[in-house]
């Protein structure tokens with residue numbers, strides 16, 4: 041007798057896109073690519089276990105209790121499992137749906153709620169973040185940061201440890217291109233992000249200057265709204281859609297042929313606008329066009345109209361930011377670009393594509409697992425003997441730099457755009 045079609049069964053709860061759950065054949069080939077499973081060795085902290093959990097909740101076989109919510113919360117959303125999965129499971133879409141379900145149906149502890157609300161109320165809004173950081177800058181200038189650390193509660197101390205230096209982050213290193221691009225050169229816009237434009241704006245500005253030096257016409261985006269990734273990853277799909285609409289309008293108005301972001305999580309979020317706005321007739325066509333224009337900085341530079349001279353001496357190891365490698369599938373281009381710089385020696389690290397624990401705001405809400413993964417990443421970096429770790433995501437930069445600082449290591453953690461700017465000076 042033929043097995044019943046999947047659609048003949050209606051789930052009792054709207055946890056995620058139910059039919060996508062059936063792409064998983066439970067082979068388990070994703071387990072060793074999953075950072076949380078590697079750390080806990082618990083099946084429910086593996087992709088297969090979480091998929092089983094989502095299905096069981098959807099079918100009403102188990103309740104969304106504290107335990108179930110915990111296993112879902114612990115997922116980094118790194119999508120390492122998607123790269124490893126031979127069946128093409130869209131795990132990213134599944135976990136985004138499940139997170140939204142958890143937010144609607146699960147009451148967290150007070151501390152957890154406060155942490156998540158603080159992240160959600162501050163981080164997507166650059167002016168709020170600037171206001172919050174202003175007194176910290178003053179404390180830093182007065183040399184009182186160490187004193188603040190000793191009196192701050194544990195959570196605040198953990199967050200302070202992740203902060204990069206607050207001085208000089210808004211200045212570019214690359215000089216402005218003096219050569220006008222060809223009138224028919226492709227246009228590029230760099231999306232400045234929300235946290236990135238406050239804490240890592242040199243990466244945005246250097247991306248623009250390097251692209252201009254490589255012959256692209258760089259256009260500006262007015263205004264830049266958060267891409268919505270933070271909301272998508274924390275289960276707030278409604279506000280993610282609000283941000284997506286604002287960005288679709290602004291990106292369309294910019295007329296850019298290519299859209300780049302110094303934060304790979306933002307690039308992937310923009311690439312997913314077509315899916316996020318698929319049920320909105322006023323936006324779906326434009327969203328599709330915008331999503332199809334997302335590119336990564338290194339691939340654009342490898343295809344560039346011009347090839348500016350660069351030279352730099354140093355041993356470099358490259359860390360694959362999850363959303364760049366598992367979301368956009370970009371693995372070789374940054375390495376090729378770095379290898380093309382005379383004087384650079386690339387040394388591969390073990391597990392270069394295993395999440396460092398940063399994962400958007402994960403290191404703020406799940407500090408214990410994030411720290412465990414940062415330690416593992418730092419061990420692998422130190423073992424290379426490299427002078428520099430280059431990466432293409434500010435969140436990974438802060439996370440890895442904090443761990444290397446704790447060890448007193450002098451390995452420098454540098455965003456790819458800043459590294460190329462240093463090499464071009």
Ligand code: SF4
Nearest residue numbers: 074115116118119121
């Ligand atoms: S997204 Fe990352 S942490 Fe979550 S199940 Fe997949 S591999 Fe594991």
Ligand code: SF4
Nearest residue numbers: 064065067068070125
């Ligand atoms: S997600 Fe993919 S790799 Fe993992 S168990 Fe399911 S089918 Fe296998």
